[in-house]
Amino acid sequence: MSDRCGVSMLTYVTILGWVSWAAVALVAGAFVATSIAEKRWRAVGIAIVLFASLLGLSMVLLLADYPARPWVVSAGLITGGLVAVLLILPLGPNPRLETHGEQEQIDEREAIFHRFCRLEPGTPEYEQYYSDHPEKLESDNKIRRLPLLGYPGSVTYHRLTSPFQMATFDVLEQITRNIDWEPQPVDGGAVEATPEEFTRRIKGFARYLGADMAGTTRLNHAYVYSHVGRSPGKWGEPVTLDHTHAVVFGVEMNSQMVRHAPDGATTTETAVKYLEAAKIAMLVARYINLLGYKARAHVDGNYRVLCVPIAADAGLGELGRLGLLVTPRFGPRLRLSVVTTDLPLIQDKPIHFGVQHFCSFCKKCADCCPSGAIDSGDKSLRKGAEKWQSNQESCYRFWRLQGSDCAVCIRVCPYSHPSTPLHNLVRWAVGRNGLARRVALWADDLFYGRRPRACFDLPDWHAEN
Numbered sequence: 436m437s438d439r440c441g442v443s444m445l446t447y448v449t450i451l452g453w454v455s456w457a458a459v460a461l462v463a464g465a466f467v468a469t470s471i472a473e474k475r476w477r478a479v480g481i482a483i484v485l486f487a488s489l490l491g492l493s494m495v496l497l498l499a500d501y502p503a504r505p506w507v508v509s510a511g512l513i514t515g516g517l518v519a520v521l522l523i524l525p526l527g528p529n530p531r532l533e534t535h536g537e538q539e540q541i542d543e544r545e546a547i548f549h550r551f552c553r554l555e556p557g558t559p560e561y562e563q564y565y566s567d568h569p570e571k572l573e574s575d576n577k578i579r580r581l582p583l584l585g586y587p588g589s590v591t592y593h594r595l596t597s598p599f600q601m602a603t604f605d606v607l608e609q610i611t612r613n614i615d616w617e618p619q620p621v622d623g624g625a626v627e628a629t630p631e632e633f634t635r636r637i638k639g640f641a642r643y644l645g646a647d648m649a650g651t652t653r654l655n656h657a658y659v660y661s662h663v664g665r666s667p668g669k670w671g672e673p674v675t676l677d678h679t680h681a682v683v684f685g686v687e688m689n690s691q692m693v694r695h696a697p698d699g700a701t702t703t704e705t706a707v708k709y710l711e712a713a714k715i716a717m718l719v720a721r722y723i724n725l726l727g728y729k730a731r732a733h734v735d736g737n738y739r740v741l742c743v744p745i746a747a748d749a750g751l752g753e754l755g756r757l758g759l760l761v762t763p764r765f766g767p768r769l770r771l772s773v774v775t776t777d778l779p780l781i782q783d784k785p786i787h788f789g790v791q792h793f794c795s796f797c798k799k800c801a802d803c804c805p806s807g808a809i810d811s812g813d814k815s816l817r818k819g820a821e822k823w824q825s826n827q828e829s830c831y832r833f834w835r836l837q838g839s840d841c842a843v844c845i846r847v848c849p850y851s852h853p854s855t856p857l858h859n860l861v862r863w864a865v866g867r868n869g870l871a872r873r874v875a876l877w878a879d880d881l882f883y884g885r886r887p888r889a890c891f892d893l894p895d896w897h898a899e900n
Contacts, residue, residue: 448505448508448509448512449497449508451508451512452493452496452497452508452511452512453497455511455512455515456490456493456494456497459486459489459490459493460486460490462857463482463486463490465856465857466478466482466486466857467479467482467483467486469855469857469858470482470882472855473853474891474892475882475883477882477883477884478882478883481881481882482882493511496508496511521868521870522864522868522870522871522874523864523867523868523871524867524868525867525868526867526868526869526870527792527868527869527870527872528792528869529787529788529789529791529792529869530787530791530792531785531787531791532747532753532754532791532820532821532822533820533821534819534820534821535816535819535820535821536819537657537819538655538657538818538819538820539657539818539819540656540657540658540659540660540661540818541660541661541741541818542660542661542662542664543660543661543662543663543664543665543666543674543738544564544662544663544664544670544671545664546664546665546827547827547828547830547831548665548831549664549665550564550571550575551575551578551579551831552665552736553664553665553670556579560670560671563671574828575828577832578828578831578832578835581832581835581836582835582836582838583835584600584702584834584835584838584839584840585597585598585600585601585699585702585838585839586838588838589835589836589837589838589839590836590837590838591697591698591699591837591838591839592699592838593699593899595899596699596700596703596897596898596899597699597838599699599703599706599897600699600702600703600705600706600839603703603706603707603709603710604706604709606710607706607709607710607713607734607735607736608736610713610717611713611717611732611734611735611736611737612667612737613667614717614720614731614732614734614737615731616720616721616724616730616731617724617729618724618726618727618728618729618730619724619725619727620725620726620727621725621726624727625726625727625728626726626727630779630780630781631781633726633778633779633780634651634780634781637649637651637682637719637722637723637778637780638651638682640718640719640722641682641684641715641719644714644715644718644719645686645711645714645715646684646685646686646712646715647685647686647687647764647765647769648683648684648685648751648762648764648765648769649682649683649684649685650682650683650746650749650750650751650783651680651681651682651683651749651780651781651782651783652680652681652683652745652748652749652750652782652783653679653680653681653748653782654676654678654679654680654681654740654745654775655744655745655748656676657818657819658740658741658744658745658748659674659676659739659740659741660674660738660739660740660741661673661674662674665736665738666736666737666738666739667737674739676731676739676740676775677729677777678729678730678731678775678776678777679776679777679779680775680776680777680778680779680780680782681740681745681748681749681773681774681775681776682719682749682773682774682776682780683742683745683746683749683751683771683772683773684712684715684716684719684771684772684773684774685712685746685751685760685762685765685769685770685771686708686711686712686715686769686770686771686772687708687765687768687769688704688705688708688765688768688769688770688845689704690768690851690852690853691891692704693768693842693845693846693851694846694889694891695889695891695893696839696841696842696843696845696846696889697805697833697837697839697841697842697843697889698839698889699838699839700893700897701839701840701841701842701845701846702839702840702842703897705770705840705842708770709734709735709770709772711770712734712735712770712771712772713732713734713735713772715772716732716733716734716772716773716774717732717734719732719774720732720774720776723774723776723778726778728776728777728778729776729777729778730774730775730776730777730778731774731775731776732772732773732774733772733773733774733775734772735770735772738773739775740773740775742760742771742772742773743758743759743760743771744820745773746760746771746773747760747785748785749783749785750783750784750785750786751769751771751786752769752786752790753786753787753788753790753791754790754822755767755790755794755800755848755850756794756795756797756798756800756801756809756810756823757800757801757809757823757825757844757845757848758809758823758824758825759844759845761790761794761848761850762850763786763788763862763866764854764859764862765850765851765854766845766848766849766850766851766852767844767845767848767850767851768845768851788865788866788867789865789866789867789868789869789872790850792869792872793849793850793865793872793876794823795813796873796876797849797876798811799847799848799849799876799879799880799885800843800844800847800848802885802886803843803844803847803886803887804830804843804844805833805837805841805843806826806829806830806832806833806841807826807829808825808826808827808829808830808833809823809825809844810823810824810825810826843889846887846889847886847887849875849876849879850862861875
């Protein structure tokens, strides 16, 4: 009986051992195949060496004939099972972005782009702003002497490729200057429907137009600019926006284009996706107008609101260390637009999937930022919210020198990997487990590097030769 039990135990342990071996081999093969498809050659090399060693050692332990084999294999299975459970159970911290008291509105005149897109030396606005902020005059004028974004003299300027981004931003500016439209009901009166019906129609229309994400929320007026700055309108005039709801749209940035950051190809991608996001917002806003309700699109260069915190309220993602929205599927590889309206809509719930915790120890964006602009320390209280605060001047100065909008922080963010089954499996574990976040960062540094290089062949239409 004991012999039969012993044989039975050895048989079962061996079978489980080979099943586990096959599962690891399957995951290893999937990772290598995924890395080859993504042209991540460092990851391919390290994975082959690491997994071949692990699988080879496991095979020896499974095949060798030695008295302790059942106990060694059992110990390996138990250890592996416990590790797997510890990595997938909903354990560990998942803090939210904390607010304290009433949040303060932001004056658009304080935004970095306002100073370099709207303030011209010799104008009354220029004199007024630097009379109020004399400490910024010298450093701002040094930046003004640098080449404009995408223009000759910058590091990435190319006479055939730089105009891609310039053309797109020029067209975007032309079509988004005048978007303060009035309600114009088609049948003479406002259309009546339930908030559920309005929400379903608008989200469906937005996805049909190309939105990769769409969410709705009540409008927090702390996220409405207090005064007009860069956007069209009388400079310094108080912003009046009595809308009650907001719809947020996200358009994915192509991961292959982003991998070329900080070169100009990434700015081409930025410009094109801002244009796509603007198209969606303007069409949705006009659709709401024709239903008989107020609506305004908020798009690149013509905002009255802060897109990122509104997107977080609408359940698209969380604010990350790099100052951008981090989403579960695309990470920060997303460009946003917003429509505010008085149309009654269903409110989506904010989501929390570990970004605040992950960003607290990752710091990859801060370590890799070529301008040193991203905060590598702890959060601080800003306008009523605890968050990391980047140095706008350092960031924008590098943009002008480089001739692109950089995007290195987006490229290196571990959440930015393409939306493949294997990466999505890691995202799922990271979203629910604190230990999985630390293991995922360790693996990201191992396979892709703590300071991953931009190494990707551009499409021939954007190549610089």
